[in-house]
Amino acid sequence: MSNKEEKPDEKQSSWKDFIYNPRTGEFIGRTASSWALIFLFYLVFYGCLAGMFSLTMWVMLQTLDDYTPKYRDRVANPGLVIRPKSMDIGFNRTIPQQYDRYVKHLESFLQQYNDTVQEKNELCMVGEYFNQDDAAEKKVCQFKRSLLRQCSGLADTTFGYAEGQPCVLVKMNRVIGLKPRGDPYINCTAKRETPLQMQYFPAEGRFDKMYFPYYGKKAHPNYVQPLVAVKLLLTKQDYNSELTIECKVEGSDLRNNDERDKFLGRVTFRVNVSE
Structure with a gap:
């Protein structure tokens, strides 16, 4: 009976340790250095994506004329x-x-x-x-x-x-x-x-x-x-x-x-x- 009564405390303790483990210094299963590396990776990854998108848009805008549409495929004759x-x-x-x-x-x-x-x-x-x-x-x-x-x-x-x-x-x-x-x-x-x-x-x-x-x-x-x-x-x-x-x-x-x-x-x- 005593073993059965201890199980809820063990389960609660394991959840607390998962959120923050004071013995290992882990937060949600990762140390601070691990979290820093992941944050740095995604920062560089999404920064490269944003840079590629901005470069693509800039190149496309260089081909456009401010006064005349590049593609006029509607009609050449007026309605x-x-x-x-x-x-x-x-x-x-x-x-x-x-x-x-x-x-x-x-x-x-x-x-x-x-x-x-x-x-x-x-x-x-x-x-x-x-x-x-x-x-x-x-x-x-x-x-x-x-x-x-x-x-x-x-x-x-x-x-x-x-x-x-x-x-x-x-x-x-x-x-x-x-x-x-x-x-x-x-x-x-x-x-x-x-x-x-x-x-x-x-x-x-x-x-x-x-x-x-x-x-x-x-x-x-x-x-x-x-x-x-x-x-x-x-x-x-x-x-x-x-x-x-x-x-x-x-x-x-x-x-x-x-x-x-x-x-x-x-x-x-x-x-x-x-x-």
């Missing part, structure tokens, strides 16, 4: 997008609350195109590329919102939504170094048997060459894309029915018929106006 930022534009023209969000979005988007802001930019030569190979920070050609005329939101603050003839802004995505050949312009059509009347601003919906090329966000921080405003001249016969509108960039070498990418050089949206 088209619209503002307001909605593929389904639907509202009752007699209820301002229904189209107010579209108006606010357009007004907010066009703030950077205000004439007072754009007058600080350069007056460029129409029809010529604005090449700037030497300048560290590239200059920007003026694009005033007043060029959008009836779709500028200046004379008509509702952008035509109150009268049931809404304006839609079309712009190309930015592609560094892009110089579209020919004379690119926007052409929109309604997917139905009878054509839909539209107005384009600037005239004929053209993207002038002076807004190209784009040099990237760091070199071209104040760059603004050229816009084409499309005013849909809807009539009462067009109300209360969904219209599918497709806009394409035409007149240049830019692609607009890739079935794998529905937004490459084109954009499709729907409009439904009621009264």
Whole structure:
């Protein structure tokens, strides 16, 4: 019976000795010198790993350009997008609350195109590329919102939504170094048997060459894309029915018929106006 009673004390003593053994000076089974050697080994080991990683990152960064991405494998041709930022534009023209969000979005988007802001930019030569190979920070050609005329939101603050003839802004995505050949312009059509009347601003919906090329966000921080405003001249016969509108960039070498990418050089949206 006495031997059985001594076993718990022996077990407790063995655990204490494992944590710290005063006879051998060991802590968790190792002496201080042993722990020092292990700590030194891992310090050198992980230091070498950190050094190799830092060297690899430094070598890789030397191959990068601060202004142009090394690999641009997305698309060489721009996609088209619209503002307001909605593929389904639907509202009752007699209820301002229904189209107010579209108006606010357009007004907010066009703030950077205000004439007072754009007058600080350069007056460029129409029809010529604005090449700037030497300048560290590239200059920007003026694009005033007043060029959008009836779709500028200046004379008509509702952008035509109150009268049931809404304006839609079309712009190309930015592609560094892009110089579209020919004379690119926007052409929109309604997917139905009878054509839909539209107005384009600037005239004929053209993207002038002076807004190209784009040099990237760091070199071209104040760059603004050229816009084409499309005013849909809807009539009462067009109300209360969904219209599918497709806009394409035409007149240049830019692609607009890739079935794998529905937004490459084109954009499709729907409009439904009621009264």
